[in-house]
Amino acid sequence: MDTPHYVAARVQQAIAEDGRTNELGIRVDVRGDHLFLRGQVAGEDQVHLLTDVAREAAPGLTVHNEVTCVEVREPGEEEHL
């Protein structure tokens, strides 16, 4: 079995380089047979694609996708400089 450290690195690289995702800011942690994804992305469709790419890069691990979409509120107060 691969060392969890390298599995996490491989998944993180796959998420950055795979054309379906190209996400650079996703944190990947492996604990036993479980793989955890954390971070934020721009759209809901992107969240599910992360699961697909992670599963392919680390077959046999259970993927827990805790990634959320960026919440965008109204512009709000201006700052005076």
Add this chain to the structure above:
Amino acid sequence: MSIRVAAVADIHLSEAQRGTYRERLDGIEERADVLLVGGDLTRHGTLGEGKIVADEFRGLPVPVVFVLGNHDYHSDVEQEIMAVLREAGCVVLDDSAETLLDGRLGIAGGKGFGGGFAGKSASEFGEPETKAFVRHTREIAERWRTALKSLDTEYKVVLSHYSPVKETLAGEPPEIYPFLGSYLLAEAVDAEGADLIVHGHAHHGTEKGMTPGGIRVRNVALPVLQRAYATYCLDAEEC
């Protein structure tokens, strides 16, 4: 007279956002005189995504100024993306400067690049790959000096994707700072002077920082702002 600058970065539009982004900008003319968008306009840097960005920002009631980000370079069609944005009536800075609002506001900048921050940065030394990496940033900084020198406006703002300071990276892992920005960018702007530097790229960073020379820096990456855009009023006495 004051100028209100709206700014956002890292909007990462793709097919899923087609036709949906524009509503975030409704009423912007009541809040700001100009909108700056600091790169990573797309997810994968395809021309199709570039056209979606152009459509979402076309015909806004305030001038729109873009720079590209690293994502927008990924498919090697960055020049074509710049062209469709310009065809949509927007300004695209590529280590260049533009004067807006009847000559009152000058905006200079471009993508920027990495290398790290003073005392913990890469040098043009050793392998050709390392030299090329650092040289790219140094040459960008030199072009920014020239661009800023060309401006003779009441206010000057610099628009970048990469960060000129590490203060606005707080929240990112320090190990990746050299890939998030370079002090060479801040050094160039401090030498020529500006009222504000706006950047993105660091999704986990912090909104507010300052150059060693005292120029305000704002990280307007969408995940940092968590609002449609930030608005900065230049000349606080009149705001």
